[in-house]
Amino acid sequence: MALLLMVYLLAVSSVTAALVAEEEHAPYFASIDEALAAASDEQLLVINFFSDT
Amino acid sequence: MFVDSTVISKLTSDWILVKVNGGEDSVSKKAHHVSGYPTTILAQKSGEEIDRLVGYEPPEEFLQTMIDYSNGIGTLEDLLGKAKGSEDRALFYEIADKYKYRGGSEQAEIWYNKVLATGKALDSLSGESRIAVADMYRRAKEYDRAVEAFAAIVTDFETGSFVQEAEIYIPYTLKAKGDTTAAIVAFEHYVENYPESEDAEWANEQIEKLKNPTDTESK
Numbered sequence: 580m581a582l583l584l585m586v587y588l589l590a591v592s593s594v595t596a597a598l599v600a601e602e603e604h605a606p607y608f609a610s611i612d613e614a615l616a617a618a619s620d621e622q623l624l625v626i627n628f629f630s631d632t
Numbered sequence: 633m634f635v636d637s638t639v640i641s642k643l644t645s646d647w648i649l650v651k652v653n654g655g656e657d658s659v660s661k662k663a664h665h666v667s668g669y670p671t672t673i674l675a676q677k678s679g680e681e682i683d684r685l686v687g688y689e690p691p692e693e694f695l696q697t698m699i700d701y702s703n704g705i706g707t708l709e710d711l712l713g714k715a716k717g718s719e720d721r722a723l724f725y726e727i728a729d730k731y732k733y734r735g736g737s738e739q740a741e742i743w744y745n746k747v748l749a750t751g752k753a754l755d756s757l758s759g760e761s762r763i764a765v766a767d768m769y770r771r772a773k774e775y776d777r778a779v780e781a782f783a784a785i786v787t788d789f790e791t792g793s794f795v796q797e798a799e800i801y802i803p804y805t806l807k808a809k810g811d812t813t814a815a816i817v818a819f820e821h822y823v824e825n826y827p828e829s830e831d832a833e834w835a836n837e838q839i840e841k842l843k844n845p846t847d848t849e850s851k
Contacts, residue, residue, distance in 0.1 A: 618677045624673075625648070626675060628673070
């Protein structure tokens with residue numbers, strides 16, 4: 580029973596952590612073309628190239 | 633980079649953010665001459681680049697650099713203006729680096745050569761500039777030219793960190809060229825000269841791989 584409770588709590592905390600991480604991340608576009616289309620003439624684009632490998 | 637609350641607040645109010653996975657979007661990566669990660673480019677709506685940051689910076693410094701760039705401070709254009717009539721070699725080097733990161737190899741080489749022409753041949757900025765130029769040849773797949781440039785650094789500097797750096801680049805470049813025999817000899821030379829260095833283990837792994845290529849690697 581204690582083990583089940585621990586697994587449940589771990590699962591809940593993982594989900595919560597994921598949601599917080601999602602909320603804390605700045606909203607961004609995943610494509611330069613989409614961002615260019617959405618930007619006003621005065622707005623600048625900050626394009627971050629990254630690699631997940 | 634986009635997860636720090638201070639950065640988020642500033643970025644989302646004034647600018648539009650884009651995250652591009654360079655591993656998946658090779659077209660954008662190539663179009664923007666991205667040669668390392670992370671690379672953050674500040675651009676106008678027209679797509680014209682204002683400037684870029686290569687590598688990691690602490691959130692506050694990152695934000696300040698972006699703000700400066702948006703105000704025209706520290707950009708390539710700004711530095712080029714300051715360089716007029718100047719003999720500031722550190723400034724020349726900074727300009728050269730900016731061109732290099734943008735993929736402007738010819739302009740970068742011109743400015744690295746200005747660094748070399750205006751100071752001592754064997755000082756730190758000259759060493760950094762020569763390594764940078766040789767590495768640009770390597771990245772451009774001009775392997776013979778790169779090896780020649782690295783070898784000249786070894787000859788001219790004789791000892792020290794630039795020699796060590798050049799001596800690990802030589803086998804790495806020879807490997808990229810496909811000259812396995814010469815690469816093995818040069819890696820072995822490096823391990824012999826710098827057995828305690830950080831790269832010695834990696835060099836030994838490279839020797840092992842070159843001597844015993846797997847089926848995939850040998851194809």
